[in-house]
Amino acid sequence: MKNAHVENIPVIANEEVADQIYWMKLQSSYLAKETKPGQFVNILADSGNQILWRRPFSVARITDDLIEIIYKVVGPGTRFMSQLEPGDSANLLGPLGNAFTLDFEPDTVPLLIGGGLGFAPLVILRDYFVAHGKKPALFMGAPTATEHYYQRDEFADLHLSSDDGTKGYHGFITEYFKEYLLANDRNTKYRAYSCGPEPMMVRVAHICREFGIPMELSIEREMACGIGFCQGCVIELVPPAKKYALVCKDGPIFDADLLRITE
């Protein structure tokens, strides 16, 4: 948080990549250099002051001096964002929050399980692993084919699912993930990372616990500030830790064993 700063940066691209889902590229050598996989940025989503809070988005990819975010239009804030065009500027505060754990034993296989927009922070994580000579297994689920925005990957082992069967495995990504684990050698060492709807992550956490796989997840909460000032975005922890953690500052990445929701 100490290195977070506010800047107006140019929008380089802002394309609808699936139904109501946009992939935005912004130019900032500072954010591109400072942001670690799992961290997020807070974007002003209003030119006036009706919408006071910035909107938080995980950084999905960094290429050279561009940072990329993926978002879905769900309300006036994201609608405002979707109307930004290349050449416009956006006001960002970041980088914010903690990061995924990246170093572990060399023979460990990373498992990245995402649902819908929750796949975004897993893309930058996938990039990191691929750049470091690993072949991660990716699992991405969405309700239907038109909401899939990440469909090909030459360097990773990609598994897609849709709830209605229009793309990939027919059913929840969590079940596809469990079948994958059951079909693979139980001696393989894994480490799992998940982001998506909370019931999905809770299910992934339970599956990982069953298979003895350590897991981290990325939590989303409404935030007023993103830097620990407002104390609003709390999530409950399990004892003996303190009762609440701040998602913006202590997270958004948490070890699944620390949270009340994944108990």
Next chain:
Amino acid sequence: MANLETKLGALSLKNPVMPASGTYGYGDDVPEYVDTGQFGAMVTKSLTRLPREGNPPPRIVETTSGMINSIGLANIGVEAFIEDKLPLVRDKNFCLIVNIAGSKLEEYCEVLEMLDEQDGIDGYEINVSCPNVKEGGMEFGVSVPHLTKLIRALRERTERAIITKLSPNVTSIETMAQTAVDAGTDMISLVNTLVGSKIDIETHQPRISTIFGGLSGPAIKPIAVAQVYKVYEVVGVPIIGMGGIQNAADVIEFMQAGATAIEIGTMNYRDPATGINLLPELTDWLDKHSFDNISDIIGIAHE
């Protein structure tokens, strides 16, 4: 270039801008791009005798031009503040005002006494107006006898500046302000948040765990300006105005209504540098309107 210096009783502030309690932590853990030394003063989060975990989530919700919060005075407690935070902020280039809350008169007194033994604190802002905690001291903010007793007790215990932070959720803000002054407060700050609620119409559930919370942000500014104006008419002590301040024009408006200094709250969430970024604009406005000192505009809306 106009002089931004303003005097809060015995305290001299290099400018009238300070973060509001609860919107800047304890003033120590701030992004590095913000030079907090440029604030006229820093106001800490409310401190209680013991640490408090705060209310269950959801604690915050956005509203049109504002937000509702029900944090529940989550804080590290006065001892941890003295041990861990005070050394980090006491020597900064701002006046340090520590905000105190409690559920009983004795608790306020104890917290103040512990702080009063420490160097580097310039004054205390007394929170008698937290709407979010059953035992949050609100009774002191809405009852004349309770407020009198509390401020008298604190007055007996310190030579440092006492600022009584009033609740706008009262029938007569003038009565409460006069009560605090009669009991010995050095200044008044107002307004704290207004009681508000928001309901999710799809789930039929309140969006705040405690149903009601405190509304803040630009949405409440006209109410705050009115209350500052009213209090200025009846008391002679300095007033610290707050409620939805976003920019230099808002600062000027509060000061013309009668504020000697101002606090910025909700806008720190949008950008913690809001209060610092508006300082050049403040000077420009004064220069353009031929005011040599910012203190010259205090209360001029009453002339």
